[in-house]
Amino acid sequence: MSACALEPPASAAAALQARHIELQAQLRTNTFGESLYLSSREGSNRLEGDVYAEVTHPVAEITATFRSANRVCELLFLHLNVRGCQPAGTSDNAALTLSVGPKRALAAGKIYHITYALRVEAADAAYFRATLSAAQGPLSTRDYRIVFEAMPIGGSRSFVHFSYAYGYGTMAKIAMRMYLATAGRSKIGFTVTGQSPDGRPLYVGGERGSLERNVMRYYLALLAYSSVNTGSPQEKMEKRMRKWFALTERYPAQLHELDLDEYLQEKQADLARAAAGHQ
Template sequence: MSPVANPFIRATLAALAFSMVGLGAARAQDAAALRSAHTSLRARLASSPFQRPLVLESSLSSGDLKGEVYAVIEQPFGVVSPALQAAGHWCDLLILHLNVKQCRTAGEPPGQTVSLSVGRKFDQPLSEAYLVRFAYRAPATSNDYLRVQMAADTGPLGTSDYRLALEAVPLDTKSTFLHLSYAYSYGTAALMAMEVYLASMGRDKVGFSVTGKGSDGRPVYIRGVRGVVERNTMRYYLAIESYLGTLSLPPAEQEEKRLRDWFAATERHALQLHELERSEYLAMKHLELQRQHASEPR
């Protein structure tokens, strides 16, 4: 009997074909939804206070905190998609964040992990950092849509259910529309720790959303936990942007350029993002990258 004539094999092949069609339809639907988001945000992108096509939003509901960035980046989708599919490339960009002390990947698709050691705004032993292990997936990769997802069950200070996701579609041959989402949940312990921080070291910290105008006519920016998530979402987006912006350079020059570009990008939003002087940030990151490279498999 021919294998195709076998009823069980025929049923299996039919089910596989159906699932692949369904997967393709889901990807097309996701791509269409992201294009629709671009259309609905067109006016806000054109008049963005960031003086470039970028919209940042945040939300807080039932112990779940979320920040989102929608942006048009002047990079072809053919460059963006392969650059952001590989888990290791995410380590190259996530390490730019001043609180990420080390980033390591393990496993093979679809069972890869990205482990971040998260710590303070200065160099410290990894034993003093908190390890957050993300399950990494790139469930949608095609010639017109990319989706990457990272999820971790637990985080520092009682936080949980961490989700970092990116999706992208081409707009034309030279530009790409990105959507970055960063979210996590927090319980009573995490909320108490955050309130202590916001009442002390973080009392002057603000986010990007404007909640009104002061008596002097200047914008009043959001504070509290939404300000926290907005600052970190922007830091992660700027890391993506800095990483993509160095891909045309020789490999030996990319790492240093990424560090300098990320710091310069954060300083353009110094009210929200300034933490260290440039020399302090570079010295800290040079040490952390040296340690990270020393621990990589040879």
Template sequence: MFRKAVFLLCLAIGCCGLAPAALADAGELRARHEQLQEQLRNNPYGRTLHIVSTEEPERLTGDVFAVLDHPFARVSTALQDPAHWCDILLLPFNTKYCHAVEGTNGPGLRVRIGRKFDQPLEQAYRIDFGWNKVAAQPDYFESRLVAPQGPVGTRDYRISVAAVPLERGKTFLRLTYSYGYGLTGRLAMQAYLGTVGADKVGFSVVGKESDGQPQYIGGVRGAIERNAMRYYLAIDSYLDSLTVPPAQQLERRIQGWFDATERYPRQLREMDRATYVAMKRLEHERQQTVID
């Protein structure tokens, strides 16, 4: 019984050396694209985009569905390389370090998460992701990052990306970001939402304010939507940077990610451009070295 429980846990977090099951296939993802036509066309994001969040007992999930102005071949090729994932994950302001490594169970990412511009790396939280290429077909791609442990009582992190080609050189993408938590994680989230996160909101509109302006979802679902959006914008900014010469790509994606987040200042603004750009240039240099 104990061995069976361990095996099932390994399957859940993708650590047994077996390819995890795909979230969908090409037909299912195309059907989802058709179902979301109205939401993708008519939304407040200024993009062909739809965000969904769910809160379950001890688990939060944010899904971003988007039409990318990038061909499927570019998307699938870029997201099949763990090192490219580090270039993507480094763009959000709170990722302080990322380096692709080869572990006993295959490729992975060594990541540090923090907040402050001048925060020493040893004070940032370490998250070790395993990376899986779940599917790589001519009409369907999926890759997944999994980490059994995260900061302050969080666990079972999953970042999944699935995509199918569309007409006119576009791609339909689903990004899913989720994590689990126990008592410690719940208390940490309550402390955050009661202090620095008290006024922060997500993207889903849940009503109207007294002045008629949209009322956005708050709390833990607001937090998961902000993080999912940051990762989606990082993917899109990275893909956009591939359209310029290699020497210009770093600056293109750093500036591009900041520009994209500034379209949603209430949800995503954390610092000014000069601070962000200087920070990411330094963190990119640090990314080139393997650090325990």
């Protein structure tokens, strides 16, 4: 868990301001072609990933999503491995159950359910912070934590931080090793770890690579969700899915898994199952 995730809101606000100053060079010069910095860490049975970015959305707009479990569900659903999301609780005790599984519904693989508590820990004009936490997950994973922070940086722009972390045990290690030895063998993340003999960058793989792909997908879901504000609920969902897919295609080496039509078909099938009462 990052140090910022453990701090009270006042200290966390100061930490985010300091981080924005500290990351100026990385935000200006990077391989993403935008004001974005991504990092990941692998500790003792724990993985953590962070995205920091300057975005062209005012704080009030980009933080509105995290004030409602229903809207958070709509955002997280854009991720291709999220097959459903069910909000629950009240505004003071909000929660959601995320259903995650294979990117193709007919592929071999089980759907797992993780129940997160949603807490808005700070919400004013200068700083916003919300957390999603789950004590337990599938296959001996545990202590899931998603942290979203934002602050204004002038005009209609904001500096945002999106982090994703979880712990894991023996069963999760075995499952990840099997995945990395088969379907995930050639998949990479975003952190450059060296150069090949012909000068091309080498990217992190393994568990860190997997985490980096996921934290980036969730961050891009935030951008896609915040960029669409007009239309019926069905129209907005369709636009957001298309926007999310387009954003992920900026990084095909890391994030391309399905064609657009296949992604939309999978998501529409998920929505139909949810409407019929099957998550």
